[in-house]
Amino acid sequence: MIRDLHVKCLAFLLAAFAATLIYMKVTQLGLPLNPEDTRDAWTIEAKINFTAKGRSAKLSFYIPRQPPGYETLNEDFISSSYGLALDDTGVNRQANWAVRRAKGSQSLYYRIEITPTPNDFKKIKTDTPPFPRKPTYDPMLAPAITAVLDEARQSSADIFTFTRALLHHLNTAKNDENVALLIKQAPTPVEWARLIKHILAGARIPARILYVLPLVDGARNASLEPRLEVFNGSEWRAYHPGTGRAGYDDNTLLWRTGDDPLVVVEGGSPAQVSFSMLRQSQSMVTLAERRATQANSKLMEFSMFSLPVQTQSVYRILLLLPLGALVVVILRNLVGFSTFGVFMPILIALSLREATFVQGVLLYALLIALGLGLRFYLERLQLLRVPRIAAVLVIVLITMTLLSILFHKLGIPQGLSIALFPVVIISMTIEHMSVVWDEHGAWEACKQLLGSFVAAGLGYFFMQHPLTIHLMFIFPELCFMILAVIILIGRYRGYRLTELWRFREVIWGKVES
Numbered sequence: 266m267i268r269d270l271h272v273k274c275l276a277f278l279l280a281a282f283a284a285t286l287i288y289m290k291v292t293q294l295g296l297p298l299n300p301e302d303t304r305d306a307w308t309i310e311a312k313i314n315f316t317a318k319g320r321s322a323k324l325s326f327y328i329p330r331q332p333p334g335y336e337t338l339n340e341d342f343i344s345s346s347y348g349l350a351l352d353d354t355g356v357n358r359q360a361n362w363a364v365r366r367a368k369g370s371q372s373l374y375y376r377i378e379i380t381p382t383p384n385d386f387k388k389i390k391t392d393t394p395p396f397p398r399k400p401t402y403d404p405m406l407a408p409a410i411t412a413v414l415d416e417a418r419q420s421s422a423d424i425f426t427f428t429r430a431l432l433h434h435l436n437t438a439k440n441d442e443n444v445a446l447l448i449k450q451a452p453t454p455v456e457w458a459r460l461i462k463h464i465l466a467g468a469r470i471p472a473r474i475l476y477v478l479p480l481v482d483g484a485r486n487a488s489l490e491p492r493l494e495v496f497n498g499s500e501w502r503a504y505h506p507g508t509g510r511a512g513y514d515d516n517t518l519l520w521r522t523g524d525d526p527l528v529v530v531e532g533g534s535p536a537q538v539s540f541s542m543l544r545q546s547q548s549m550v551t552l553a554e555r556r557a558t559q560a561n562s563k564l565m566e567f568s569m570f571s572l573p574v575q576t577q578s579v580y581r582i583l584l585l586l587p588l589g590a591l592v593v594v595i596l597r598n599l600v601g602f603s604t605f606g607v608f609m610p611i612l613i614a615l616s617l618r619e620a621t622f623v624q625g626v627l628l629y630a631l632l633i634a635l636g637l638g639l640r641f642y643l644e645r646l647q648l649l650r651v652p653r654i655a656a657v658l659v660i661v662l663i664t665m666t667l668l669s670i671l672f673h674k675l676g677i678p679q680g681l682s683i684a685l686f687p688v689v690i691i692s693m694t695i696e697h698m699s700v701v702w703d704e705h706g707a708w709e710a711c712k713q714l715l716g717s718f719v720a721a722g723l724g725y726f727f728m729q730h731p732l733t734i735h736l737m738f739i740f741p742e743l744c745f746m747i748l749a750v751i752i753l754i755g756r757y758r759g760y761r762l763t764e765l766w767r768f769r770e771v772i773w774g775k776v777e778s
Contacts, residue, residue, distance in 0.1 A: 272756050276749035283745035290740060294557050294565060297549035300735035304380055306338065306547045307480055309518070311375040313528060315536040317367035322532035327521040328375055330358040335379040335518060338555045343374035356522050371533065379518065380552055394473075394496055397466045406450065409443035410464050417468075424470055424497040425511075432493075432509030435461065458491035458506040459524065471496040474524040475503060480516040482544040489520055489527065489540075550739065569738055577738075582615070584737040587747040589614050589724035596723070598754050601761030602716040603709075605697045610717045612690040614724035622725055626718060629691070631668070633714070636661050636695040637702075644699075658692040665691075 290296045313326060329337070330353065342349050347362040362373055402410050416434050421427035438444045447464075451457040458474050465472045473496075476489040492513075494503045504511055513519065521527070528536045557565035569577055589611035596602040604610050617625040639660050643653055665688065694717075702710040727733050737743055 269756060272752055276752050279745040279749040279752075283740075283742040283749075286742040287740050289564060290568075294562060295549060295553045296739055297553075298736070300550075300731050302549040303546045304549055304552055305544050306378060306380045306552065307335075307518075307542055307544050308376065308378050309478065309480075309540060309542045312539050312541070313373040313375070313536050314538075315371055315530050316534040317369060317371050318533055319368040320366060320532050322364050322367040322371070322530070324362045324373065324531070324533075324536065325529045326360045326362075326373075326375065326538075327527055328358050328360050329377060329379075329518065329520055330356070332379065332519045334381060334513060336382045336556065338378040338380055338552065339376075340378075341374075341376040343376065347373065367532070380547075394471045396469050396471055399469060400463065400466050402467065406447065409446045410467055412443045413447070413464065414468055424495060425502055427468065428465065428470065428472075428493075428495045428502075428504060429509055429511065431464070432461070432504055432506065436507060436509055454507060455491050458493050461493055461506050465495065473522060475522050476520050476527070477513065478518045478520050478540055478542075479514070480518055480542055480544070482542070485539070485541045487540040487542065488538075494522070569741060580741075581734065581738050582618075584741055584744070585728040585734065586611060586615075587744050588727045588733060588737065589720075591747050591751060592724045592727065593720050594751050594754050596716070596720050598757055599761060601763030602719060603713045604716040604720050605694065605701075605713050609690075609694060609697060610720035611724060613694065613717060613721035614728055616690050617721060617725045618729060622722060626722070630718075632661065632664060632691050633695055633698065635664050636691065637699060639664075640695050640699045654692065654696055657695055658688060661692050661695065662688050 291298065311326070311328075313324065315324070328340075331337075342360060342362075344362055346367075347364045350361045350363075352359045352361060360375060413431065413434055417427050417431035421430045434441075435444055435447065439448075447460065448457075451460040455474075462472045462474060473494050475492040475494050477492050478487065478489055481487065491506060492503050493506045494501045502511060503513055505514070528538055530536045554565065554570055556562075565571070569580060572580065590607065593604060593607050593610050597604060597607075613629065617629070636657065640653075640657055643656055648656065698710050698714055701713055
């Protein structure tokens with residue numbers, strides 16, 4: 266009783282430990298459970314051109330800071346001979362380039378890689394701004410501004426509904442004389458956003474202008490667009506000044522907050538900025554690796570990805586062995602199949618991975634039949650065990666070589682995959698089967714061979730499936746779960762499924778009585 270409790274507690278601890286690691290990898294690193302999961306990744310490049318005047322030059326350029334709805338995978342600053350410093354004000358970031366002497370045309374580049382994040386943080390938290398004083402409007406515009414403010418006030422209940430009502434009225438009431446007058450004062454989107462901010466100040470509503478970059482795959486020479494953000498005393502909310510829509514549009518990157526110049530140049534002509542962008546679908550595993558590198562994650566440092574690539578390829582196969590072992594344990598201890606031990610079916614399944622299953626089984630059976638016949642011939646020579654096994658290995662290799670040549674001459678390309686079978690595994694299968702044949706008879710040997718092929722077939726299915734290959738490599742802690750299941754099965758002392766059929770008359774007799 267105490268031993269059973271100990272086994273169950275051990276299995277529970279192993280499974281809980283594995284589940285905890287998997288949960289941390291999925292939630293913190295974003296490692297996917299499905300190998301086919303992908304996510305869009307955007308590469309955005311800002312090109313800054315200006316003409317230097319032959320003396321020292323300095324340039325300040327706003328760059329994104331924790332853009333809402335996206336996470337940064339990588340940043341690059343490309344500038345020959347320029348020094349670089351980054352400033353972070355808590356709301357914006359600036360890249361500051363400087364050089365002792367520059368002359369002629371200059372080109373600086375800023376590149377950022379981002380991906381959408383499921384964490385939808387659309388609010389930018391900053392210090393509470395003061396509520397603005399009511400400005401003094403141009404006498405010609407004051408009546409129109411007062412009229413649109415009164416119109417919005419009648420159909421609103423708070424700051425956000427007031428802003429939405431004001432924007433709706435300004436963008437839809439084209440026939441209103443007051444709106445028409447205001448539209449004439451702001452012919453460009455930037456001027457329109459500035460005018461609305463000025464109008465909102467008349468209602469003592471804090472507002473600021475943002476600049477966003479619409480993400481369009483393959484776009485070149487793109488530019489920033491203005492947005493309006495309003496503060497209600499506890500949070501900021503963005504609005505499109507041209508449509509009144511709240512929040513950020515899909516595929517829109519917040520570039521900076523504020524209305525001061527995007528780029529400032531000292532020692533050169535005014536700079537021109539153009540944006541180019543490209544969208545690519547990337548594997549979630551690749552994105553998780555890059556995310557972990559950015560965050561210096563210790564969890565990823567001790568994962569399989571920290572190993573050399575060649576070693577990773579080896580472990581992609583080795584980590585499948587526990588699955589094969591679990592299949593053999595279930596078939597032997599719960600179903601009641603007879604196999605050539607535990608390891609032989611697993612090794613057969615590994616060898617079958619190099620060919621299709623049916624083709625591999627047929628070729629494997631052919632090799633075993635030929636090798637078994639030659640093995641019985643060696644018995645007549647009365648060789649010692651070690652030389653006999655070595656002779657079987659040489660004979661198997663010769664047989665595989667001759668069969669490969671024969672299949673090639675007959676024009677059967679499928680038969681050439683026989684060269685991929687591990688010679689040692691086939692040799693050990695032949696030796697083991699011959700021993701069982703001698704000790705227990707041909708029927709028992711064939712039954713164990715059939716059971717081994719069934720176990721190898723099920724193991725082959727799991728060891729070839731892309732999902733299991735992905736899960737075992739990405740989450741090797743699943744080995745602890747498999748170990749927990751094997752330990753629990755190891756304590757099972759009940760009937761096997763085949764024994765239920767074997768003792769069916771006794772069992773059904775008890776049921777009827």
